Amino acid sequence: MSEQRDLLYSEEEEALRAAVRDLLTDHCAPADVITRTESDAPHDLALWKSLAESMGLAGLLVPETHGGQGATHREAAVVLEELGRAVAPVPYLTSAVVATEALLACGDEELLGRLASGRTIGVLAVGLHRAPGADFPAVRLEGGALHGELTGIADAAAADVLLVPADDGGLYAVSADAATVTPQTSLDLTRPLATVALDGAACRRIGAAEPAVRQALRSAAGLLASEQLGVADWALTETVRYLKERRQFNRQVGGFQALKHRLAQLWLEVVNLRAAARAAADALASGRDTDVSVAVAQAYAAPVAVHAAEEALQLHAGIGMTWEHPIHLYLKRAKADSLAYGTAGAHRTALAALVDLQAP
Template identity: 80%
Template sequence: MSTQPDLLYSEEEEALRAAVRDMLGDHCDAAGVLARAETDAPHDPELWKTLAEGMGLAGLLVPEELGGQGATHREAAVVLEELGRAVAPVPYLTSAVVATEALLECGDETLLGRLASGRTVGVLAVALHVAPGAGHPAVRQVDGRLSGELTGIADAAAADVLLVPAQDGGLYAVDARAATVTAQTSLDLTRPVATVTLDGTEGRRIGEAAPAVRRALRAAAGLLAAEQLGLADWALTETVGYLKERKQFNRQVGGFQALKHRLAQSWLEVVHLRAAARNAADTLAQGGDDAEAELAVAVAQAYAGPVAVRAAEEALQLHGGIGMTWEHPVHLYLKRAKADSIAYGTPGAHRAAVAELVGLQAP
């Protein structure tokens, strides 16, 4: 067992948060995100360049000797909190966390260095809904050439390299330009999904798929809770601010007792989510026992999805008529919350995982 975790933010983490929040305030305003959401290219390459190359955040999980920052999942979680608060349309989770974790398991130093620089975006070609440890489709492989179709791949349109599981048990690196990437209808306008089709496409085997995918999805699910925390915290903060300004019958709407109760309940849920998300990030950062990390991640995801969705729903409802308009960004947060709630496993799947990990029998 690990020592008692310290879930408080360190000075370095608070400084990182402030830097990322300032940068997003300058480069990721709600109007810009909304404008991109209406196009066929929702990703923001300039924002990604600033985040990844300018601030060096794409390589947080990559060791320094490979060109990364040598930080931990705690720092990556802080970044994801802020990206969640801004519903930033960048492939940070998919490239700097998921693909990076898969490459760390495989030990591919060349690709790790490229992803750490931020000049290359990597995407693991496993559907966004797949939970850690669950089965997933794989493509056929004959003489190093891959053929097959994979659906629901998040941020595939932004990828430079795809990490593709094959039926021979290997994980292959594929130049994204050699694959056919077809956009799918996505609820979350800021994290689009696509179908990846390979037809005799050349791939380079970089390692075993099973352990790499399992490690990548476990980190993804654990750090996704940080993104959901940032989203829920934004929704609560914006709603409180709006209700302090909005008046009805010459009284501040926020002074109505029924609304106070709803806000208090939302605040409690966000506080509990912060503890669960921080514990998942801290446990992943410690390394060590896989079962302990799996439990921390499953607990966080069992709780995070419903809380983020409720916070976004409350924000939309309590903003009244303005909350129902396209011009107000709250709908982006609700869509991201809904999409996140089934990403890397549903809350139900994670509750079942918790029960199995602690030996709790079903009634």
């Protein structure tokens, strides 16, 4: 008989949520995020410093012996929920999860300590759209230096160090100053993409690329579901609040039966998403049924987050269409996340193979 899994939030996780939400409420107002997306500096590095250095959240997945907090993916998932609720423009997923997991797989203690402190931002130079287990491009290693170009790298503009896969099968650490980082047109401006070009960049081998990238992308896909949960939960909560306040024909808009049905359906989807996201985070933390739990979460999360943001946009009516209202940030994040670390279809295909469910 399999061990029962407790997916409820612990007191410590709820306390962590409250602390992160308070910080984001004070320092990540929607108007400020919109202003940043229209500037040349979309990343909020002051907020990152508060999260990473002051609160120690950059090192949640790093063992205490390497300068981290020694927490689990469950705690990281709670942080990502709140970051999703605020569409916070910080490189938490890319540095504190993806790059950190790659370094944990390689066992590079020196870089782990730097990322755990929050003073160094690391980015794995693999396209944001790559699914766990999928092939990924590598640059050329020649004469002890790296040559080549990689595209679709999330948060590369904020990176201090890049983790770059090479054609010899190794993963190499490269100073971001040694690379040419060119912004790409991105749908989600709160998590901008860039092209990374290397022309004889000095590098240091930190381990084998394939297992490190696989581990990093699997954790990224699993914890991305928690960010998508945050996006969907914000959309539902704000839409309910707005419809209670908005009046038309001398009655609350939220009192119309058709809208109640739409909100009830969305509530059910968000509740199910919470269960799937929590299961993925718990599986990553415990090592039980990890691949299946991650595939289930991502197969379900993307459509729900997109649907929630679309419903929020429609049910806010005219005001939701304005650039000043933050709904467009959530819709863009939901749409971009639906392609990140594998589409829902890719994860359904992976899930079918994992449970030996063949197509008719």
